[in-house]
Amino acid sequence: MSAPCDKLESFVDGELPPVDAENFRHHLAQCATCPPRMQELLALELLADDVLHPAEAEAPPTPSRVRARPHWAWVVAPLALAASLAVVMFVSRRADERTTSELWLAQAPTRSLEARLTHPGADRHRPYEVMRGAPDASRALSLRELARLEDAGDKRGIAAAYLLRGELVQAGPFLDALAPSPDASSDRAVLALARGAPEEALALAEQALKQQPRHPQALWNRGLALRALGLFMTAAEAFEQVAALKEPGWSDEAARRAVELRSRANDEKKSWEGAWESCRRMVTGGAPMSVAEAQTVPGMARLCLYDGLRTADSPERVEALRELAAALDAHDGGSDLVDAVRRTASRRDFAVRRPLARAYAQLSVGTLPPGELAALISRLREARQEDQLLGALVFEQDARTHLDEYQALARDTRDPWFTLLALERRTRAAVMAGEPRRAQALTPEVLRACGEDARPAYRCTTLLRELALAEGNLHHPVEAHAHALSALQRARAGHEWGQELRLLQELGQTARMRGELALAHAYTEEAIQRSPDNCAYTELAYTGLATAFHRALDFPAAREQLDRAARCDTPPSMARLFVVADLARTPLRRPEDEALMRRGLDALRTPGSLDAGEDLLLRHIEGRFYLELDRARGQALLRQTLTEAAPLLATTPNARKARVYTYTSLILDAARHGEFERGMALTSEELGLSTEGTCLLGVTVDDERTFVAARGADGRLVAHYDELRRTPLTDVTGLIPSDVLAALRDCPSIQVVARPPVQGRAGLLPSEFAWSYRVGPARPSAPAATPHRLVVSDVVPPSELRLPELQPWHDDATEGDAPVVLRGPAATPSRVLEAMRDATEVQIHAHGLIDPGMSDASLLVLSPESEGGRFALTAADVQASPLHGHPVVVLAACHAAHATAYVHENFGLPLAFVTAGARAVLAATQVIPDSEASAFFTPVLSRIRAGESAAPVLRDARRAWLAAHPGATWVEQVLLFE
16 A cells, blocks of 8 residues: 555545545545545444444544544444444545635634624634734735635635735735625725725725625725724724624724724814914913923924913013923924014013903904904004914915015025915915916925924925915815815824814815715715814815715705705805815705705805806806706806906916816706707817817717717718716716717817717727817828927936836937937926927837826826936926927827826826827827837827828827737727827
8 A cells, every 4th residue: 555545544434634634535536546545444434333322323423523433333333334324524624624724714812903804714803903023924925825715716705814914915816806896995994904004994895895885894995994094993893893793792892992982083172172272372362371381282282382472471471381381492403483582572572462362362363353354454553563463364365465565574584384374375376366287387396394203294285285375276186185184194203183174174075076086075074074174174074075076966965965054044155166166956845955055146146255266156046046046147147257267268267267168068068958950069268179070079078968979071960968977077988879879970170079088088989980189170281391200219217216227219210300309317397398489290118107196197108307307297397387389299198198187177197298289199098019019109290290090090090000000909098199
């Protein structure tokens, strides 16, 4: 008998270790000798045991009985062959149980994975314990166990086994291979949590809960994601929902976690409120804040100390603040506060200063009558009380007022607190002037001043918040989110609960702008729960949620949030009126909405409360609402909006928004009433195109509504309108009905006027059509006598990006028409922008990336600058650099046509090039193979250069390429913008 067969009796007795038992089972399946022998042994043991223990003959076999059977009983083997099968199953089951226990680490008294997995074997509750030191070698995953799961097709089990051991890279592919389901989404959330990506984890958990609202593991993992985001109140709520499920072990732990999270959140609030009361008391002449309390909230304490010095009415009162000043100087570094105490105490004009100090105290705590601020500023200026004047000017809501004076006063203090505050005022002034790009231009200065360890941190928090608001006004939610998140981290580090509350609301708004509904909901609900009785906060928060739900086409949920906002008896905000106007066209409109609209309009139109762009948005909202109640009145208001917006389009982002929104309302109103010709005329009017053109396709999509209208080669209009969409638009394939396509089939070339968010998407028309996106008025052709071709190639990307080297570019042009080539280290963003300025043709051969941390749209990776290392050419860079040669541009880079679609505009490289002056842009939305890019684009450019129309050239090139390379579907993603 061979060596493996020698283990038969040990296997039957259950004495082999789990791995050896598994090996022997594989041997058993292939061995011709062992199975008959095993049947004999097992049958004999059963019969012998029955002889020795007749009372137990009917009982099922147990491990002790199996081990105790005497081996001399083999003589009765022929009598019990049938019983052998039962014992084989029992022994196998015992080995499987041991293997399974080790696979899911079930033998451990505690669990080391905080999240919950959905695989039944991996979701047994044990207390959670953080392990210190290196992983235990006994937790290693057996390849044999993995093979068993693989044979069973249990990808979820394999992923769970890896996740339990912290082997994230190995778990990922198995999770990716799972079919969509609540369990799969929940387990992917576990992976995201382990990778330190709580925003992604939250979205995945919400995805699972949308399909199965009481999914235990998803609720748990959602709570962990919210906690990781610092959203303790909503995290507590998630764990309370788990506790309500009454699962053994899990519910008790969830209840404890909820209590701890709520307690932590409430303690932070109480601590901040106590410090704020101490601040108010000190400013109004009471005892100074204690050093211990100030060290808890050093930012607020410093703010209050400055006000305490301004309201001190005697040298003795000033000196009482010296200890606090010294402690805060020790925290922030320097001696600015002690110096301020010394200067203030040495003043000899307290008789003059005393009444001004009392007035300033009223101003700082909000009891000075509103109309007296200007008079107080004048009195302070005349009395030469520079420190009090510096404080009073901050209370001027319009940062543009006295800006130069403030800058000079701040500079004279030589205090970094006021240096940062002056920069903050400049940023806010630019936004209030309707010039957010000027505020955006201050970004490098802000980031230099507010490095990771910048002091004072409080001022950097407010400065980054202003920068986030500026980016939000420019509709750059990626940048706005990044700045607001940085500000939030600083606010939390400084225990600035009040700053944190404002930033939570603003992060909710930027998440909504980015289309991240789960994140928007989380931030907003957290802000509401932290201050449920503050109507100034909750009205905006509920309205933000209503807007998010409306964008998701969940109109009942949007109405519910409006009802929650109505609990605060305050005039509605502009955002709330916008949602009311949008719901006016649905069955959810209510009779009382008109009174609410009128109340809000009257309150918002208080003189001086709105700038020009906001006033235009408000008029649009009014027209949009009354379009549903009184069509003639609504149309008149919308037309008035267009007229008033015209002179402000170049300088005011809100004017551009109002114009786009207004055309949307007018176009879809015409379509809904069957006025298709008028709808098409409005579509053409918006871009300044002829209304009588042929081979033109107009596409307008807004929430649930779709209007497409085509004028074919014969000039006949074919149109379609519906209100049937129930989920947000994600794919434009199939959007155009067959009868509209039929009307365009005879067109040699089609101009597509697709409004946001359709504009710039691949797949709108079939590949056999010659078509382009028309994104602006016609550009003049470059003068034939002065061609200026530019090629950017052989870029050297930063090494940390680890991008593969692209093939060298080559061209067969003769000496006379050879292009200017920027290659290698010379192909930096600044040099490329300068070289493009007068070019009539531009080719950029480079890597394209989608990096939300750097740009909303895709970006081009160029060679880094010698100073600063900047390598990215973004849509914002291009848009700000005029292209005087009106070039044809080829972006031979992956994802170069990828754009971010907002409600009022699309933002991407092709549109930026057209806006800057390009006549036409060719770019792809997906990956481009390096080996094929030049071969495809070179003949296309050659034919366009020879005077052929770009759209038919692109179509023909696509057809020919697919015929020669049937699998090269990337060419179907190449789009033309004109």
